[in-house]
Amino acid sequence: MRHIIAVLLENEAGALSRVAGLFSARGYNIESLTVAPTDDPTLSRMTLVTTGNDDIVEQIKKQLNKLIDTVKLLDLSEGPHIEREMMMIKVRAVREDREEIKRLTEIFRAKIIDVTDTSYVIELTGASKKLDAFIDAVPEGLIVEVVRSGPTGIARGDKGLTV
């Protein structure tokens, strides 16, 4: 089963490699991992997406907690939460494709953020599945380049993952 886990880490050199190293050393799956400092510059927040049965995910969370740099951890999948991923996609856009892509962009509530005579760059934010759907919807052969941030997430409600 897919889990999305949020981790507050000390913003120390090497903290990211400790997490990445843990996953490779113990053979855990890692689908995506994003990390950036928070409003508190001493803390980084990481969102990682992994898959595994309940026992493996339980062990992943314990091992993450065991890292000295881990301050707090929350498995967002255990409760109601919001996930967002950002994608920039460069597509070939000439003649009738230009209108088709524009229509698609409107339907998905995406934005065209760069235009040339022959291409668009489109920005789209949403749940990962929405991004997948957009990629599927782009007519065959038009995609030049795709870059995705990997999902980030936050729990619904008034409680925060803070120190």
Next chain:
Amino acid sequence: MALSGAHEPESGRPDKRGKELSGAEIVVQALVDEGVEFVFGYPGGAVLHIYDALFRQEAVKHILVRHEQGASHAADGYARATGKCGVCLVTSGPGATNAVTGIATAYMDSIPMVILTGQVPTPVIGSDAFQEVDTVGITRPCVKHNFLVKDVRELARTIRKAFYIATTGRPGPVVVDIPKDVTDPNIKIPYEYPHEIKLRSYNPVQKGHSGQIRKAVDLIVQAKRPVFYTGGGVVLGEASAQLTDLVRATGFPITSTLMGLGAYPMTDPQFIGMLGMHGTYEANMAMHETDVLVAVGARFDDRVTGKIEHFCPHAQIIHVDVDPSSISKNVKVHVPIVGQVSNVLADMLKLYREQVPRSDAPPLPDWWAKIDEWRGMDCLRYDRSSLSIKPQYAVETLYKVTHGDLYLTSDVGQHQMFAAQFYPFDKPRRWINSGGLGTMGFGLPAAMGVQLAFPDAQVACVSGEASILMCIQELATCLQYGLPIKVILLNNGYMGMVRQWQEFFYESRYSHSYVDALPDFVKLAESFGHVGMRVEQPADLEAAMTEAFGLRDRLVFMDIVVDPTENVYPMIAAGKGHHEMHLAPSLSDRELA
């Protein structure tokens, strides 16, 4: 969480608070403030400033090893025997990489150690400078934590953090990598050592959850076929007394892992031997039949469990451990209890006493009758009439000659298993071996650390002719510091455990397990300035060992020629369950239960 672990300055130990010190002097003074007796190390370019600061003081003694692997094993042996933090100091590059085997050894067995490594100066880090390696990167997977100190103002606090992390919770090695410019003797700052340290991201659990403890005691009280299964965590957690009290109060049988031996007295009738791959018949059969398993400070290692699907098929499992990630990692447990084992065991005993009044009636007569029946198999029996020295006989003789009062370190292989089976330890911290990583070469340098900690104690290293050669250079260190270790070499001319597996599982194709061109160990010992002895006849062994241990101020290297074909029994082959043991051939024709 606050902890004042660092020692207040003792009389005779210099107090330098507020003085202007260089980075190198801060390193040494921090060790003084931690109460460090010995630093095991080897100098080199990146640590020369620190070595100069060491030279100009007397509070911390430096022990010069002959290879950095020896430094890390010696610090490890010191830590295992004393319970204090072991310390080593090595230079950058090869100094650090040589120490890695010892760091990984300590990591696998959760030994508290602080390893100070020199690093190239900060401006050249990343430029492939002379003797540069990414020490923090290389050691990351085999340390509890590591640090690279880039600013001299961070040095004292980082060293304090390193000792705090290494010695609390589930202990482990911590590396502090120190670039040479950070120890510059010309840059001085006021010295302050933080005696209290707070880490918001690291708060080891102390007390166990009372509801969980109650659940565990309810299970224990109702158990019909219970077993205690205890490991190295009991030794590390200084919980030997609490364990002994609880086991005696319940009257339950107790088995131990290789790492836990001695935490409960092995000569006590409630002790049913080590369990696992080379455990006793009675211990493994009890595991297979038990209805309530009380696991304490053990981690369900594959050498202990055998095939997981066959592990304790009838049991409700209680697991007490300070490390939550050890719980339900390999085997799903029913009552997990996270906490310091000493606290949890004391709480369990209190609750048990409330529920079960003291009684003179022997507990669990049916279960003990069954265990005694298994004991009747005499699974450790060996041929006592043999004309060659049996390794089992050598270990039994060692026990007899030392009256059980010995610190015994071990290398890795058959001799390690024979020692674990035939030398009953009645105290914790007496049996010192590399269980998790299985590091050949561990025994001799570990014995140095033990002997330095206890100069008047009897210290021996049981080894094989293959293992001993892996750190043989440390014989020079032993001479320099006058360490009267007794090396008990069980010389069978083979890598015995490799040979045994090849005999069993590779149709006796002894691929590269024969150690050809062995040195003359007597001459070798003598050339290092020690006493060498060779023993070939069983009848001569006891007298020779008595003579060796009589030489109280000399290292004696006993080259004992043992039966090359002897195997370690019982044995559970990889992928088999506890009830599927191989017994020694003379025993296996008997019906197994």
